[in-house]
Amino acid sequence: MGILVLGGTLTACSGSGGTEQAAPPNAPGGGTASATPSAAPATHPFTGGRTGLRNPVLAVKIENTRMALPQSGVRSADIVYVEQVEGGETRLMAVYSSRLPSRVGPVRSARISDLHILPQFGRPAFAFSGVQSKMKKHIRKAPVYDISQDNGGRAYFRAGPKPIPYNLYADPRTLLKQAPKAEGPRDIGFRFGPAPEGGEPLRTFTAKWPSTQMSFTWSAKQKRWLSAHNGRTNTAAEGGVLGGRTIVVQYARTTRSAFHDFLGNYTPLIKTTGTGRALVLRDGKSYDARWSRPSEAEGTTFTTAAGEPMTFAPGQVWVLLVNDGKPRIP
Structure with a gap:
């Protein structure tokens, strides 16, 4: 299946941890971001690191409300x-x-905004608990390997004291066995390296959505931003505090779609193509930036106020998709 570019008129629908392991190498037939099938990028395009350069890409939808905390696997x-x-x-x-x-x-379940984000990764494996019936046709057409709960078999299991639907987990290695041709990493626009000139010293930043917020506080000791969820430290199920080396606040137009949940709440549609403003947090500083993504098959590039590439600190990157300031959907 080729890459499907999802048009702008598409509407939306609606523990314990373990040890981290190296991801399995990509199976024959999977792609990489390189010019030839035998070559691999010098550094990982998602982290700037030197491991996992040929490994398949797996995207997983994870609950982020109070009932879900602490989450498993996010720190990896x-x-x-x-x-x-x-x-x-x-x-x-x-x-x-x-x-x-x-x-x-x-x-947890997927949303149509996921299918607007994922094409830049080629054809990754995509794990989620399910979707409402109106969205199934979009999943079938999307450039992803559907390894949802319906297709993932024994990769999914329920565990721990949380009630349904907050107790569904998955084994990533078993998930990837269901998508042996999931593509490897490709250039999605991120650039890693020394911090650019300028920047404003910053200790804490809080991103707000209509009903929730997340804060990120710089830890000079750990050299990363530590997160809090609605004022509570965001502890990982494996221990420690969730957070990243780089936090990208990407302001994107968020509108209501033609779909809604069973309570009547409209599903947001997040526009992640085009251009917009961003705030990039790294090394205890904030940088005003711009983002640009010409089409859904292409990656998202970030530039400084001076128009130079906005480099990220090597390591985990968080991308907070926040409404661009225009009227919010109800």
Whole structure:
């Protein structure tokens, strides 16, 4: 299946941890970001690191409300997207390639905004608990390997004291066995390296959505931003505090779609193509930036106010998709 570019008129629908392991190498037939099938990028395009350069890409939808905490496997992700969903809450899409945790979750359902984000990764494996019936046709057409709960078999399991639907987890290595041709990492626009000139010293930044917020506080000792969820430290199920070396606040137009949940709350549609403003946090500083993504098959580039590439600190990147300031959907 070729890459499907999802048009702008597409509407939306609606523990314990383990040891981290190296992700399995990509199976024959999987792609890489390189010019030839035998070559690999010098550094991982998602993290700037030197491991997992040929590993397949796996994206997993993870619950991000109070009932889901603490989450499993998030600390091992290369990229963590935070997306608005119904009722002004948020949900994560964690992207893995360079390493895998032993479990991820709680795994929750996909949204159409995911299918606008994912084409830049080629054809990754996509894990989620399910979708409403109106969205199934979009999943079938999307450039992803559908390894949802319906197709993932024994990769999914329920564990721990949380009630349904907050107790569904998955084994990433078993998930990837269901998508042996999932593509490897490709250039999605990120650039890693020394910090650019300038920047404003910053200790804490709080991103707000209609019904929730997340804060990130710089830790000079750990050299990363530590997160809090609605004022509470965001502890990982495996121990420690979730957070990243680089936090990208990407301001994107967020509108209501033609879909809604069973309570009548409209599903947001996040526009991640075009251009917009961003705030990039790294090394205890904030940088005003611009983002640009010409089409859904292409990556998202970030530039400084001076028009130079906005470099990220090597390591985990969080991308917070925040409404661009225009009227919010109800």
